[in-house]
Amino acid sequence: MSGARGLWRDALRRLRRNRAAVASLLLLALLVLLAVAGPSASRYPPDELDWAMMGVPPDPASGHWLGTDRLGRDLFVRTLHGARLSLAIALLATLVSLTIGVTWGAVAGYAGGRLDALMMRFVDVLYALPSIFFVIILTVVFDRSPALLFFAIGAIGWLTMARVVRGQAMSLMHRDFIEAAVAAGAGPARVIFRHLVPNLLGTVVVYATLMIPQMILIESFLSFLGIGIQEPLASLGNLVADGAAEMETAPWILLAPAGCLVTIVFCFNFIGDGLRDALDPRER
């Protein structure tokens, strides 16, 4: 186990030297903190209409730090609420993807042979399907609830993860410690979840970090089109859509959520790249 701890400690040291990744990590932490605690720092609730303050530009004096939208709702609070919901959906979707993908890939890699071929063929077939369109069908068929959204998005994201994990698992299967575990009488489930999966963690963490921004983008894409998160709930996607409709006269309604979305996506990408470099120094 001390070897594994050494790997993580080395990775942490390398990550700390990567300035873009560290800066992104700090910025993201700040954003998450704001998204969780920030709305209560403003004196405005996210869904209260203010008839006297409709579409006002950003103005610190009034307390509307990022202005208000057409219905007089405070944009600072709504953007943070949107960021919180978008992040939550992306995290849950990633978790769904991760669970399916890691299990699928590890089992295929462990089993090898015909079962492996069958499982990976299934993945190939799903790859050929335009999955986002099936999510759209699902949103048409079922109520457009946040729960459906993260599950549907998560259910289409696991394919790459399964491929990557399966490749890694196959190479691990030849290693001595697996053979030792099998010789010591460990069953399939024990080998997969106690021996294979912990050793795949590095790869999984990197891919998960890179998957979160993808999930945010898919969710916002659907919400932007009006088939994801619905009013009065706010997600970054439907806030951008609101802003796009008003941009001629009130560009801040677009810029606040768009800026927040782009910042979050950038941060995750830099962190993911930093983690990949830190955990897999061969790439450099």
Add this chain to the structure above:
Amino acid sequence: MLRYILTRLLGAIPTLAVIVLLAFLLTRLAPGGPFDEEQALPPEIRANLERAYGLDQPLHVQFGRYAAGLLRGDFGPSFKFKDFSVTELIATGLPVSLQLGALAMLLAVLLGVPAGVAAALSHNRAADHLVMALAVLGIAVPVFVVAPLAALVFGIYLQWVPVAGWSPGNARDMVLPTVTLALPVIAYVARLMRGSMLETLRSPFVRAARARGVPRTRLVWRHALPAALTPVVSYLGPATAAVLTGSLVVETIFGLPGLGRYLVQGALNRDYTLVMGMVIVYATFMILLNLLVDVAYAFLDPRVRPGGRR
């Protein structure tokens, strides 16, 4: 080669069948029907409606009818655009979407490849860093953020091009939609091209050509480029997917009467047949284009061709 293309074409048929079946079954999972309105319809009218659309039949009969219709090019009636069949809507939307998508892909290759080559040739110098920074930007900023921003800057502030609208044959209407749709693909192609160009330039056959005294321009464009293009060609499959999904956003924002806008409207209106039809058309396109990419790939790289080099 012909045999390879034929096998691949035949192989696409089961995938398409799966897509049609899946699309059909998913829409039939619905807890509500397409005739759930704010005000409940009287039962007899509802029954009549369902009979008119064949919804009173058992599932397999409905599917059989739908599939048989598809084979004749009949996608059924639209539930919400009552005067149109889905086939008619596809016929009006397809030319617009095709033009938009083809132009965007063309633009992506025409701009992305030279940008990537330029970056590779000035490796670690200013031009390289500039191209890569722009590429990161292009990849991370989604189309639905770029599109309204571009409309704001170029359409409203600078007034260079129209913000929205579509009249057949007016090239200016196509500028903003095409460019915004192409941006992420340009960025990705440039990044891929740079990486593979750098790698190819280091490979033995290029070094040998250089040692023989081949001039630099010829070395890059005639010797290295064809070999370096393979990753870009294989990316064109996923690029198609990106352009197809992006076109939903672009068509909605810029008001183009294409397939994407019908799909979005269908989704908002819960117009099952319309959504199903559009998804099937999009999926067919994706499969056919992926096929095309694979065939092109086999032309470029004899190793993936079954039977190898002739």
